[in-house]
Amino acid sequence: MMPNSVSRLRKGHMARRGGLAVGFLAFALAPVFVGSNVTTMGILTEAVIYALVVVSLNLLVGFAGLVSIGQAGFLAVGAYAAGYSANHLHLALPLELLLSGILAGLVGFILGLPSGRLRGHYLVIITLGFGLAVPQIALEATDITNGFTGLSISNTQFGPIVMNSPRAMYYFAFVVVAISMMLILLVLASKSGRAIMAVRDSEAAALAMGIPVARTKVIVFTLSAFFCGIAGDLFAHFEGLVTPADFTLALSLFFLAAVIVGGLGSVGGSIVGALVLVYVQTRSASVGGYSEFIIGAAVVVVLMLFPEGLASIPALLGRKLHLTRGVGELPGPDAAEPGEVSSVIAGADPGDHQGGVNA
Amino acid sequence: MLELDGVSLSFGGVRAVNNLSFEIPDGQITALIGPNGAGKTSILNVISRFYTPQHGRVTFDGKDLLQLPPSEIIDVGIARSFQNVALFKELSVVDNLKIGTDHRSSAGLFSNMFRLPRAVKHERDARREAEEVLEFLDIEAIAERRSGTLSYGHQKLVDLGRALVSRPKLLLLDEPAAGTSEGLKAWLATKIKEIPERFGCAVLLIDHDMLLVLGVSQKVVVVDFGSKIAQGTPDEIRQDRRVIAAYLGEES
Ligand SMILES: Nc1ncnc2c1ncn2[C@@H]1O[C@H](COP(=O)(O)OP(=O)(O)O)[C@@H](O)[C@H]1O
Ligand SMILES: [Mg+2]
Numbered sequence: 152m153m154p155n156s157v158s159r160l161r162k163g164h165m166a167r168r169g170g171l172a173v174g175f176l177a178f179a180l181a182p183v184f185v186g187s188n189v190t191t192m193g194i195l196t197e198a199v200i201y202a203l204v205v206v207s208l209n210l211l212v213g214f215a216g217l218v219s220i221g222q223a224g225f226l227a228v229g230a231y232a233a234g235y236s237a238n239h240l241h242l243a244l245p246l247e248l249l250l251s252g253i254l255a256g257l258v259g260f261i262l263g264l265p266s267g268r269l270r271g272h273y274l275v276i277i278t279l280g281f282g283l284a285v286p287q288i289a290l291e292a293t294d295i296t297n298g299f300t301g302l303s304i305s306n307t308q309f310g311p312i313v314m315n316s317p318r319a320m321y322y323f324a325f326v327v328v329a330i331s332m333m334l335i336l337l338v339l340a341s342k343s344g345r346a347i348m349a350v351r352d353s354e355a356a357a358l359a360m361g362i363p364v365a366r367t368k369v370i371v372f373t374l375s376a377f378f379c380g381i382a383g384d385l386f387a388h389f390e391g392l393v394t395p396a397d398f399t400l401a402l403s404l405f406f407l408a409a410v411i412v413g414g415l416g417s418v419g420g421s422i423v424g425a426l427v428l429v430y431v432q433t434r435s436a437s438v439g440g441y442s443e444f445i446i447g448a449a450v451v452v453v454l455m456l457f458p459e460g461l462a463s464i465p466a467l468l469g470r471k472l473h474l475t476r477g478v479g480e481l482p483g484p485d486a487a488e489p490g491e492v493s494s495v496i497a498g499a500d501p502g503d504h505q506g507g508v509n510a
Numbered sequence: 511m512l513e514l515d516g517v518s519l520s521f522g523g524v525r526a527v528n529n530l531s532f533e534i535p536d537g538q539i540t541a542l543i544g545p546n547g548a549g550k551t552s553i554l555n556v557i558s559r560f561y562t563p564q565h566g567r568v569t570f571d572g573k574d575l576l577q578l579p580p581s582e583i584i585d586v587g588i589a590r591s592f593q594n595v596a597l598f599k600e601l602s603v604v605d606n607l608k609i610g611t612d613h614r615s616s617a618g619l620f621s622n623m624f625r626l627p628r629a630v631k632h633e634r635d636a637r638r639e640a641e642e643v644l645e646f647l648d649i650e651a652i653a654e655r656r657s658g659t660l661s662y663g664h665q666k667l668v669d670l671g672r673a674l675v676s677r678p679k680l681l682l683l684d685e686p687a688a689g690t691s692e693g694l695k696a697w698l699a700t701k702i703k704e705i706p707e708r709f710g711c712a713v714l715l716i717d718h719d720m721l722l723v724l725g726v727s728q729k730v731v732v733v734d735f736g737s738k739i740a741q742g743t744p745d746e747i748r749q750d751r752r753v754i755a756a757y758l759g760e761e762s
């Protein structure tokens with residue numbers, strides 16, 4: 152039975168790795184096909200940056216089961232950190248990205264502190280308040296944020312490489328997002344990732360297994376905010392201007408919708424969810440004023456067809472094609488012969504048996 | 511090894527555990543039996559620090575357990591299963607078991623993110639140890655299945671396996687066979703009997719199924735209405751009047 156199970160383990164991993172490799176190649180090669188179209192490159196760049204935001208939000212909502220509707224707040228922290236660095240600190244790009252991530256992560260840490268104790272509704276209110284407060288603070292803290300006018304970033308440069316074309320900007324975003332996603336996937340496939348999902352599925356069992364539940368929640372908030380802050384830094388470079396009006400509640404809800412459309416607890420799903428919603432948004436922008444309505448309708452349609460999000464499609468297909476085994480044919484101890492172990496319970500009067508079923 | 515001394519626990523007016531004292535010796539299977547509602551699960555919850563008793567002491571190898579938070583109980587060497595199974599249901603069976611090993615890894619978020627050597631080593635150890643326990647419980651075939659989609663019997667096994675893989679000194683099992691088929695019950699009894707020698711730990715086996723319990727344990731503690739009503743070897747318990755009365759009482 153050993154080799155059998157081992158080969159099945161490998162198959163699952165290989166399918167997942169294959170999917171990742173295909174996705175990576177598709178994004179890496181996209182500019183070869185659409186690189187000459189400035190508008191399309193812009194949309195793709197936005198989608199790649201949003202994909203990181205959506206994955207970071209999925210860490211909270213999908214992987215940790217912590218609702219957050221203020222993700223645009225973390226994006227703003229990262230974006231303003233980038234704007235401030237570019238205008239005042241003039242850090243090397245990797246350092247600037249790291250700083251933006253750390254600053255947002257710090258904010259996430261503080262926001263996450265009460266999350267260890269608070270549940271459901273309270274967390275929704277806190278993150279909502281945070282998301283609404285950040286643009287207000289940006290508007291007031293004019294010394295740092297330049298208030299209503301915002302901060303502009305004139306050029307994006309890494310050593311001798313100047314990101315002065317849409318294609319170069321795309322690749323810059325792509326590389327940073329790809330590295331971030333890889334780190335997120337490594338975390339998820341480790342002890343740390345298991346702890347995050349364990350807390351979501353059963354706090355009691357998590358505690359019994361030695362997982363500090365409250366601390367784990369704070370860690371997820373910090374991690375989510377860190378990567379969202381990095382996305383915010385990219386966002387600032389991509390837009391070239393950061394203003395308080397960029398970070399609306401609608402944007403936070405857009406990210407949440409992408410998480411749900413893609414599928415809770417699926418990194419690949421979040422990437423697809425971001426792509427799909429950015430596409431719908433772009434298309435619907437031409438039907439002036441109805442954009443949000445159309446996005447909402449798209450979300451409803453997807454969820455009616457695939458209640459668990461787009462990420463569930465491969466599994467659904469697999470079941471249709473009978474690639475996965477049915478429940479009934481599993482081997483295992485359920486098939487054990489009752490008679491073969493009577494020696495264990497020998498000595499007891501069968502009359503004592505109380506029909507111990509207590510399900 | 512584990513010692514309860516005068517432990518009392520009340521919920522409002524309900525006295526779930528009443529001035530209870532007993533000891534769990536090293537390397538053996540101690541059974542805790544009693545009718546439904548006798549307070550068995552409450553006692554297990556006291557030991558694993560989910561409940562704090564109003565009175566009494568609980569010590570393990572001389573350490574005062576009541577000073578510890580629930581998340582540190584596994585570090586002193588006590589692991590538990592859950593009466594109604596509490597699996598990480600979105601995770602695969604093997605990941606559930608790996609979590610049982612995770613408390614032993616010192617790798618933090620940073621080490622895990624950058625796959626530093628200690629994180630890599632732990633992943634390898636975790637998988638190997640999980641596979642050993644999967645094999646012991648004869649569930650390698652469902653290693654990659656999402657645990658929430660399994661039959662109740664398989665879920666009970668995963669719940670037990672997750673506690674076992676943590677290499678505890680004391681394994682607390684809350685009705686591991688309840689709600690499963692007769693075949694699985696009997697098979698499980700043989701497996702539980704093997705645990706002390708194979709995994710080098712003591713077991714506290716809770717059940718209200720006398721038949722299962724008397725066949726596998728070396729020591730039996732009987733509780734009713736939160737109080738200890740008898741204690742002894744399985745043979746002594748079988749003849750104990752009060753035990754028989756308590757059980758007949760439940761049946762009527
Ligand atoms: N969390 C709780 N809150 C209130 N009462 C409880 C709680 N847990 C257990 N009890 C009560 O304590 C008594 C013992 O329950 P329990 O320990 O589950 O018994 P057993 O496991 O022997 O069936 C019961 O009367 C039960 O209702
Ligand atoms: Mg119970």
